[in-house]
Amino acid sequence: MSSNPFRIQSPQQPQKQPRDLRKTQPQIPAADIKIQMKMKNIKYKIAVLSGKGGVGKSFVSSNLAMALAASGKKVGIVDVDFHGPSVPKMLGVRGQVLTADDNGINPVQGPFGIKVVSIDFLLPRDDTPVVWRGAIKHTAIKQFLGDVNWGELDYLIIDMPPGTGDEALSIAQLVPSISGAIIVTIPSEVSTLAVKKSITFVKTVNTKILGVVENMSYFVCPSDNKPYYIFGEGKGKKMAEDMGVSLLGQIPLDPKIAESNDSGEPFFLKYVDSPTSKEFLNIADNIIKIVEQNSSST
Numbered sequence: 001m002s003s004n005p006f007r008i009q010s011p012q013q014p015q016k017q018p019r020d021l022r023k024t025q026p027q028i029p030a031a032d033i034k035i036q037m038k039m040k041n042i043k044y045k046i047a048v049l050s051g052k053g054g055v056g057k058s059f060v061s062s063n064l065a066m067a068l069a070a071s072g073k074k075v076g077i078v079d080v081d082f083h084g085p086s087v088p089k090m091l092g093v094r095g096q097v098l099t100a101d102d103n104g105i106n107p108v109q110g111p112f113g114i115k116v117v118s119i120d121f122l123l124p125r126d127d128t129p130v131v132w133r134g135a136i137k138h139t140a141i142k143q144f145l146g147d148v149n150w151g152e153l154d155y156l157i158i159d160m161p162p163g164t165g166d167e168a169l170s171i172a173q174l175v176p177s178i179s180g181a182i183i184v185t186i187p188s189e190v191s192t193l194a195v196k197k198s199i200t201f202v203k204t205v206n207t208k209i210l211g212v213v214e215n216m217s218y219f220v221c222p223s224d225n226k227p228y229y230i231f232g233e234g235k236g237k238k239m240a241e242d243m244g245v246s247l248l249g250q251i252p253l254d255p256k257i258a259e260s261n262d263s264g265e266p267f268f269l270k271y272v273d274s275p276t277s278k279e280f281l282n283i284a285d286n287i288i289k290i291v292e293q294n295s296s297s298t
């Protein structure tokens, strides 16, 4: 008698093994000529990613863009966070519109002449959602890169949505010679876990990790002026060490940051002499050293 009570037949043919997607390298298509043309005068392109949403990635992207510009660099920022575009508000240019001429779309001019492109400039109302599948996002990213008159720039900051989904893959495939990626985290285990996946993703698509920025690292109590490590001390540093990447800087949790972002006043401009703006200048300096040294040695 058969020991198989369900009478399940052994398959005649060996079963096809499911493909292990972790071993699948994204296919890089032939470079899009239009994108190549529009991006050929941009020296360095930097993607800003986070594992989880709400950790301050757009805040870091926007303020890093201003710090680079304040350090004398020509800067552009492209907001690829279609479902939650917040860069225009954080740079104080929300409500402005993109214009077009025979050569393409002209970015909005932000503080320090930063060139800004975001889906937010195209949405008719505050409550209009962007309901797009991956293929449409891919097309939109192509247009943001290849139809925009970026002109000559030292740095293009690419503000990504959280995680490693469609947009991250499109950017990895479409942007010619990305200089590197910056990962934003907060010192919580939950964020750290997600960030490790982002770091692995960036390595998988053969992009250099410039380092990690730890946001909301500590809170300076106004009554005693001491730092309090609300999420725990040293977690960003440890995670960076564990993953073999550098810690580029630490930004405090500060109600002034939340207020200026909410009111659409660029934090870096409003509090230019604050320790946080100085830390952004340090981070910009670190990035300039890594990226520009790297390119002169290749």
Ligand SMILES: Nc1ncnc2c1ncn2[C@@H]1O[C@H](COP(=O)(O)OP(=O)(O)OP(=O)(O)O)[C@@H](O)[C@H]1O
Pocket: 050, 052, 053, 054, 055, 056, 057, 058, 059, 060, 081, 084, 086, 160, 161, 162, 215, 216, 251, 252, 253, 254, 255, 257, 258, 259, 261, 262
């Ligand atoms: N260091 C900080 N101190 C206080 N508030 C902060 C800080 N960093 C960010 N915030 C606030 O946290 C909220 C989330 O920030 P932000 O939109 O930059 O995050 P995000 O990671 O880009 O989010 P998502 O990509 O999920 O839309 C905002 O309200 C912002 O003002």
